[in-house]
Amino acid sequence: MAESHITTHAGLAHHFDDIEQQREAGTLGMWAFLVTEVMFFGGLFLAYILYRSKYPVEFAVASNSLNVTMGFINTLVLICSSLTMALAVYCSQIGKRRPLIVFLLLTMALGTTFLVIKGVEYHEKFVEHHIPVRFPTYEFKWEGHATEGVPVHGESSASVDSGRIEMFFFIYFAMTGVHALHMIIGLGILTTLVLMARRGRFTPEYHSPVELSGLYWHFVDIVWIFLFPLLYLVGAHLH
Template sequence: MDSHAIAAHPDPHAGHEHPPYLLHHFESVEQQHEAVSFGMWLFLLTEFMFFGGLFAAYLVYRNWYYPAFVAGSHQLSVVLGGINTVILIGSSFTMSMAVYAAQKRRKSALITWLTTTLLLGVVFLGIKASEYHEKWEQHHVPGLNFSVSDFVHVNPAFPGQPALALDMAEKTQVYFSLYFAMTGMHALHMIIGIAILAGLIIRARSGAYTSGHTNTVENFGLYWHFIDIVWNFLFPLLYLISRHQ
């Protein structure tokens, strides 16, 4: 191609700085931001569908075995569940502040808020691990380690009918199966989130997210808020069944 052809067809990117975080298959930072955000929302949609199935199973079995679910729920610590709820709400705030710090290109503030979010997540998992250990010691883990004797005496649904009380007490295994499945999947998402947070902190220390590229921090913030939302449904559904009685 001669010089006249080059002059007739100038490079559209000539004279424009190419940011290092702009991937080669995107024409602009705005296009990349929209594509990445759209992909993140699609991912969260699949997560909502996954947990939606668990919530649907919970509601069906709760309707079938309500007295058993009441008995099982009363074996959980509302205090520990409430503390974990406050911790996760606080971590959503610190994550929001991390996104704000990235947008304002404040490196030290970003690292501080990300680290605080990580620490809150670790505290949450520590409390949940303590609850799991307690359930194991009390023989409330479904399967060979499960004991129904604790629930026959606390089940108020069938006074004077020990056979029905024993049958419903055995149904508490359904409650604890859903309890461990739902809180376990939530804890797994927390562990994944904490691992990603550790990576974000390492990269943030080198200034990765304070040069105008905030997509990664913003999208992870959506993921972390999703974890918080799920727990805010799990807490009342699992911990607060008939607590007013």
């Protein structure tokens, strides 16, 4: 049993030799986990690429009906949240508890802002009957109201197939929905970190929970950095 002859630390689990080994294991574990996340999102990106190349007109038209302003604001919000998260990690490294809590709370506030704006967008889609489901009480409808400015490559908007438009929205909701789910999980993690930080659990020697959660948070942000142009800006250059 190694604990007996090594200066033990409150955060050191029983099966590690020292805090350094534990930190290394945690970091590698988080990176490996993010690889699985890349593969998970990869399947969705593959479906997106396939259908976008198959149905370019419909994807441009449907993309044009998304609210680019809100998407853009959300991109900014997330980039700012990455900054505050990075600052939180920095504060945990140098052992400043109060600023750490402040930056974690700021990150949470920005994350929540993102979700609220996303919610407003989803609501818009709901009202416009753009949610791709076929239930007796609610059905996807495409009136072609957002097709102005997009007679793509000489084709008129009349030739737009509403089934393919629906497929765009299916992919849109699948991708942004899974992303939003990751944001919600991230907020849960941040809440835990705030509680731990308030109890003074983090020190310059032991702060890997903050660092690893930071990696996760940045990953979720980066996914959005890919989603925004792919989903919102498909037909933008056609104006």
